[in-house]
Amino acid sequence: MRIGELATRAKVSVRALRYYEEQGLLLSHRSPSGQRHYGEPAVDRVQLIQDLYSAGLTSKTIADLLPCVDAQVSTPESRARLAAERDRIDSQIADLIQTRDRLDAVIALTGTQASGCAYV
Amino acid sequence: MRIGELATRAKVSVRALRYYEEQGLLLSHRSPSGQRHYGEPAVDRVQLIQDLYSAGLTSKTIADLLPCVDAQVSTPESRARLAAERDRIDSQIADLIQTRDRLDAVIALTGTQASGCAYV
DNA sequence: TCGATACCTGACGTTGACGTCAGACGTAAG
Protein backbone atom coordinates (compact mmCIF):
# COMPACT_ATOMS: atom_id res chain seq x y z
CA MET A 1 0.00 0.00 0.00
CA ARG A 2 1.07 3.62 -0.41
CA ILE A 3 1.64 6.13 2.31
CA GLY A 4 -1.84 7.62 2.25
CA GLU A 5 -3.53 4.30 2.87
CA LEU A 6 -1.12 3.41 5.66
CA ALA A 7 -1.78 6.77 7.25
CA THR A 8 -5.51 6.18 7.14
CA ARG A 9 -5.30 2.65 8.45
CA ALA A 10 -2.85 3.46 11.23
CA LYS A 11 -4.64 6.71 12.00
CA VAL A 12 -1.60 8.92 11.81
CA SER A 13 -0.68 11.68 9.41
CA VAL A 14 1.31 11.19 6.25
CA ARG A 15 3.82 13.65 7.65
CA ALA A 16 4.25 11.51 10.74
CA LEU A 17 5.05 8.44 8.64
CA ARG A 18 7.71 10.31 6.69
CA TYR A 19 9.07 11.54 9.98
CA TYR A 20 9.27 8.00 11.35
CA GLU A 21 11.22 6.94 8.31
CA GLU A 22 13.52 9.92 8.72
CA GLN A 23 14.15 8.79 12.30
CA GLY A 24 14.87 5.25 11.21
CA LEU A 25 11.79 3.74 12.80
CA LEU A 26 9.96 2.65 9.68
CA LEU A 27 11.22 1.27 6.38
CA SER A 28 9.57 1.45 2.98
CA HIS A 29 10.12 0.04 -0.45
CA ARG A 30 10.39 2.70 -3.08
CA SER A 31 8.78 2.41 -6.48
CA PRO A 32 10.98 3.41 -9.46
CA SER A 33 9.45 6.87 -9.27
CA GLY A 34 10.35 7.15 -5.62
CA GLN A 35 6.99 6.56 -4.00
CA ARG A 36 6.88 4.67 -0.70
CA HIS A 37 5.19 1.27 -0.52
CA TYR A 38 4.44 -0.72 2.62
CA GLY A 39 3.35 -4.24 3.48
CA GLU A 40 0.60 -5.22 5.89
CA PRO A 41 2.85 -5.47 8.96
CA ALA A 42 3.56 -1.76 8.69
CA VAL A 43 0.16 -1.00 10.21
CA ASP A 44 1.02 -2.82 13.42
CA ARG A 45 4.49 -1.37 13.46
CA VAL A 46 3.19 2.16 13.29
CA GLN A 47 0.85 1.34 16.13
CA LEU A 48 3.76 0.08 18.19
CA ILE A 49 5.73 3.21 17.43
CA GLN A 50 2.81 5.34 18.55
CA ASP A 51 2.48 3.33 21.76
CA LEU A 52 6.14 3.82 22.56
CA TYR A 53 5.90 7.52 21.84
CA SER A 54 2.93 7.91 24.11
CA ALA A 55 4.77 5.99 26.78
CA GLY A 56 7.24 8.83 26.76
CA LEU A 57 10.04 7.26 24.73
CA THR A 58 11.96 9.51 22.39
CA SER A 59 12.65 8.79 18.73
CA LYS A 60 16.25 7.94 19.46
CA THR A 61 15.34 5.53 22.24
CA ILE A 62 12.78 3.83 20.04
CA ALA A 63 15.30 3.60 17.25
CA ASP A 64 17.71 1.95 19.66
CA LEU A 65 15.18 -0.55 20.92
CA LEU A 66 13.19 -1.50 17.84
CA PRO A 67 15.96 -3.72 16.44
CA CYS A 68 15.63 -5.85 19.58
CA VAL A 69 11.92 -6.12 19.04
CA ASP A 70 12.48 -7.00 15.41
CA ALA A 71 15.25 -9.49 15.73
CA GLN A 72 14.34 -10.58 19.24
CA VAL A 73 17.95 -10.38 20.07
CA SER A 74 19.73 -8.07 22.38
CA THR A 75 23.11 -7.07 23.59
CA PRO A 76 23.66 -6.72 27.31
CA GLU A 77 23.38 -2.94 26.84
CA SER A 78 20.10 -3.06 24.98
CA ARG A 79 18.69 -5.48 27.54
CA ALA A 80 19.60 -3.01 30.24
CA ARG A 81 18.01 -0.27 28.16
CA LEU A 82 14.82 -2.25 27.72
CA ALA A 83 14.65 -2.97 31.43
CA ALA A 84 15.33 0.65 32.27
CA GLU A 85 12.54 1.86 30.03
CA ARG A 86 10.23 -0.75 31.44
CA ASP A 87 10.98 0.42 34.96
CA ARG A 88 10.50 4.03 33.94
CA ILE A 89 7.08 3.17 32.55
CA ASP A 90 6.31 1.25 35.71
CA SER A 91 6.98 4.20 37.97
CA GLN A 92 5.15 6.43 35.53
CA ILE A 93 2.13 4.18 35.94
CA ALA A 94 2.43 4.39 39.71
CA ASP A 95 2.60 8.18 39.55
CA LEU A 96 -0.41 8.32 37.28
CA ILE A 97 -2.42 6.13 39.62
CA GLN A 98 -1.57 8.45 42.50
CA THR A 99 -2.57 11.50 40.51
CA ARG A 100 -5.78 9.85 39.36
CA ASP A 101 -6.68 8.94 42.93
CA ARG A 102 -5.96 12.49 43.97
CA LEU A 103 -8.32 13.74 41.27
CA ASP A 104 -10.89 11.19 42.41
CA ALA A 105 -10.68 12.55 45.92
CA VAL A 106 -11.22 16.07 44.63
CA ILE A 107 -14.20 14.93 42.62
CA ALA A 108 -15.65 13.20 45.64
CA LEU A 109 -15.18 16.29 47.78
CA THR A 110 -16.62 18.76 45.33
CA GLY A 111 -19.40 16.32 44.58
CA THR A 112 -20.67 16.28 48.16
CA GLN A 113 -21.89 19.84 47.87
CA ALA A 114 -25.49 19.71 46.72
CA SER A 115 -24.93 21.86 43.69
CA GLY A 116 -21.38 22.74 44.54
CA CYS A 117 -21.38 26.01 42.71
CA ALA A 118 -18.71 28.53 43.67
CA TYR A 119 -21.08 31.45 43.64
CA VAL A 120 -23.98 30.03 45.63
CA MET B 1 11.02 31.25 52.21
CA ARG B 2 12.37 32.78 49.02
CA ILE B 3 12.23 31.31 45.55
CA GLY B 4 15.62 29.62 45.68
CA GLU B 5 14.80 27.63 48.77
CA LEU B 6 11.42 26.60 47.41
CA ALA B 7 13.10 25.49 44.20
CA THR B 8 15.56 23.36 46.15
CA ARG B 9 12.94 21.85 48.40
CA ALA B 10 10.46 21.13 45.62
CA LYS B 11 13.25 19.99 43.30
CA VAL B 12 12.32 22.23 40.41
CA SER B 13 14.14 25.15 38.83
CA VAL B 14 13.67 28.76 39.84
CA ARG B 15 12.64 29.42 36.28
CA ALA B 16 9.88 26.83 36.55
CA LEU B 17 8.45 28.50 39.66
CA ARG B 18 8.34 31.86 37.96
CA TYR B 19 6.69 30.17 35.00
CA TYR B 20 4.04 28.61 37.24
CA GLU B 21 3.24 32.01 38.68
CA GLU B 22 3.03 33.46 35.19
CA GLN B 23 0.52 30.74 34.34
CA GLY B 24 -1.53 31.46 37.42
CA LEU B 25 -0.73 28.18 39.16
CA LEU B 26 1.25 29.49 42.08
CA LEU B 27 0.90 32.64 44.17
CA SER B 28 3.57 34.48 46.10
CA HIS B 29 3.77 37.34 48.54
CA ARG B 30 6.06 40.06 47.37
CA SER B 31 8.44 41.86 49.70
CA PRO B 32 8.60 45.65 49.33
CA SER B 33 11.54 45.21 47.02
CA GLY B 34 9.56 42.82 44.86
CA GLN B 35 11.06 39.50 45.89
CA ARG B 36 8.80 36.48 46.08
CA HIS B 37 8.09 34.80 49.41
CA TYR B 38 6.30 31.53 50.00
CA GLY B 39 4.83 29.63 52.92
CA GLU B 40 5.33 25.97 53.72
CA PRO B 41 2.30 24.71 51.75
CA ALA B 42 3.92 25.94 48.56
CA VAL B 43 6.22 22.92 48.57
CA ASP B 44 3.31 20.51 48.34
CA ARG B 45 1.54 22.67 45.85
CA VAL B 46 4.50 22.66 43.51
CA GLN B 47 4.61 18.91 43.84
CA LEU B 48 0.96 18.70 42.88
CA ILE B 49 1.55 20.92 39.89
CA GLN B 50 4.40 18.70 38.78
CA ASP B 51 2.25 15.61 39.15
CA LEU B 52 -0.48 17.12 37.03
CA TYR B 53 2.03 18.17 34.39
CA SER B 54 3.51 14.72 34.23
CA ALA B 55 0.02 13.30 33.93
CA GLY B 56 -0.19 15.19 30.67
CA LEU B 57 -2.29 18.15 31.75
CA THR B 58 -1.52 21.50 30.20
CA SER B 59 -0.95 24.72 32.12
CA LYS B 60 -4.32 26.05 31.15
CA THR B 61 -6.12 22.89 32.25
CA ILE B 62 -4.31 22.92 35.56
CA ALA B 63 -5.16 26.58 36.01
CA ASP B 64 -8.80 25.73 35.39
CA LEU B 65 -8.84 22.87 37.85
CA LEU B 66 -6.69 24.06 40.72
CA PRO B 67 -9.37 26.40 42.10
CA CYS B 68 -11.59 23.34 42.59
CA VAL B 69 -8.82 21.62 44.46
CA ASP B 70 -8.24 24.72 46.55
CA ALA B 71 -11.80 25.64 47.35
CA GLN B 72 -13.17 22.12 47.06
CA VAL B 73 -16.00 23.58 45.12
CA SER B 74 -16.92 23.12 41.54
CA THR B 75 -19.31 24.24 38.91
CA PRO B 76 -21.00 21.63 36.76
CA GLU B 77 -18.49 22.47 34.02
CA SER B 78 -15.45 22.04 36.19
CA ARG B 79 -16.83 18.78 37.55
CA ALA B 80 -17.17 17.53 33.99
CA ARG B 81 -13.66 18.74 33.31
CA LEU B 82 -12.29 16.94 36.35
CA ALA B 83 -14.05 13.75 35.36
CA ALA B 84 -12.82 14.04 31.78
CA GLU B 85 -9.22 14.46 32.87
CA ARG B 86 -9.58 11.58 35.27
CA ASP B 87 -10.86 9.36 32.48
CA ARG B 88 -8.06 10.48 30.21
CA ILE B 89 -5.53 9.52 32.84
CA ASP B 90 -7.31 6.21 33.29
CA SER B 91 -7.00 5.27 29.66
CA GLN B 92 -3.46 6.57 29.66
CA ILE B 93 -2.71 4.14 32.47
CA ALA B 94 -4.29 1.32 30.51
CA ASP B 95 -2.19 2.16 27.46
CA LEU B 96 0.96 2.30 29.54
CA ILE B 97 0.24 -1.08 31.07
CA GLN B 98 -0.17 -2.55 27.60
CA THR B 99 3.07 -1.02 26.42
CA ARG B 100 4.88 -2.18 29.53
CA ASP B 101 3.62 -5.71 29.03
CA ARG B 102 4.73 -5.58 25.44
CA LEU B 103 8.18 -4.53 26.56
CA ASP B 104 8.14 -7.31 29.12
CA ALA B 105 7.40 -9.80 26.39
CA VAL B 106 10.30 -8.50 24.34
CA ILE B 107 12.59 -8.73 27.33
CA ALA B 108 11.47 -12.28 27.98
CA LEU B 109 12.09 -13.24 24.35
CA THR B 110 15.49 -11.65 24.04
CA GLY B 111 16.36 -13.06 27.44
CA THR B 112 15.85 -16.64 26.36
CA GLN B 113 18.92 -16.54 24.15
CA ALA B 114 21.85 -17.69 26.23
CA SER B 115 23.84 -14.55 25.65
CA GLY B 116 21.49 -13.08 23.11
CA CYS B 117 24.06 -11.01 21.37
CA ALA B 118 23.28 -9.85 17.87
CA TYR B 119 26.73 -10.65 16.53
CA VAL B 120 27.22 -14.15 17.89
C1' DT C 1 -5.52 12.15 -22.94
C1' DC C 2 -6.76 14.92 -19.21
C1' DG C 3 -7.95 16.49 -14.90
C1' DA C 4 -8.25 15.27 -10.07
C1' DT C 5 -5.81 13.42 -6.49
C1' DA C 6 -1.79 11.45 -4.30
C1' DC C 7 2.95 11.72 -3.64
C1' DC C 8 7.75 13.67 -3.61
C1' DT C 9 11.52 16.70 -1.37
C1' DG C 10 12.99 20.61 1.05
C1' DA C 11 12.27 24.03 4.32
C1' DC C 12 10.16 27.02 7.50
C1' DG C 13 6.36 27.35 11.32
C1' DT C 14 4.25 25.72 15.82
C1' DT C 15 3.60 24.60 20.69
C1' DG C 16 4.67 23.89 25.62
C1' DA C 17 7.65 24.08 29.38
C1' DC C 18 11.00 25.68 30.44
C1' DG C 19 16.79 27.15 29.75
C1' DT C 20 19.72 30.89 29.44
C1' DC C 21 21.59 35.39 29.18
C1' DA C 22 21.74 40.50 30.10
C1' DG C 23 21.58 44.25 33.05
C1' DA C 24 20.04 46.01 37.35
C1' DC C 25 18.67 45.68 42.28
C1' DG C 26 18.38 43.20 47.06
C1' DT C 27 20.50 40.88 50.97
C1' DA C 28 23.53 38.80 54.31
C1' DA C 29 28.37 37.89 56.11
C1' DG C 30 32.67 39.73 57.50
Add this chain to the structure above:
DNA sequence: CTTACGTCTGACGTCAACGTCAGGTATCGA
Protein backbone atom coordinates in the same frame (compact mmCIF):
# COMPACT_ATOMS: atom_id res chain seq x y z
C1' DC D 1 31.36 49.02 53.05
C1' DT D 2 32.31 45.75 50.18
C1' DT D 3 31.91 41.40 48.15
C1' DA D 4 29.39 37.70 46.78
C1' DC D 5 25.45 35.65 45.90
C1' DG D 6 20.28 35.73 45.37
C1' DT D 7 16.58 37.79 42.93
C1' DC D 8 14.19 40.75 39.55
C1' DT D 9 12.24 41.57 34.67
C1' DG D 10 12.36 41.08 29.92
C1' DA D 11 13.52 38.60 25.98
C1' DC D 12 15.50 35.28 23.00
C1' DG D 13 16.92 30.09 22.59
C1' DT D 14 15.70 25.07 22.72
C1' DC D 15 13.83 20.64 21.62
C1' DA D 16 10.66 17.09 19.90
C1' DA D 17 7.13 15.69 16.94
C1' DC D 18 5.15 16.95 13.87
C1' DG D 19 2.01 20.92 10.68
C1' DT D 20 2.08 23.43 6.62
C1' DC D 21 3.38 25.46 2.37
C1' DA D 22 5.78 25.61 -2.21
C1' DG D 23 6.89 23.73 -6.45
C1' DG D 24 7.22 19.68 -9.09
C1' DT D 25 6.12 14.56 -10.34
C1' DA D 26 2.96 10.13 -10.35
C1' DT D 27 -1.11 7.63 -10.75
C1' DC D 28 -5.61 6.63 -12.05
C1' DG D 29 -10.56 6.90 -13.49
C1' DA D 30 -13.33 8.60 -17.25
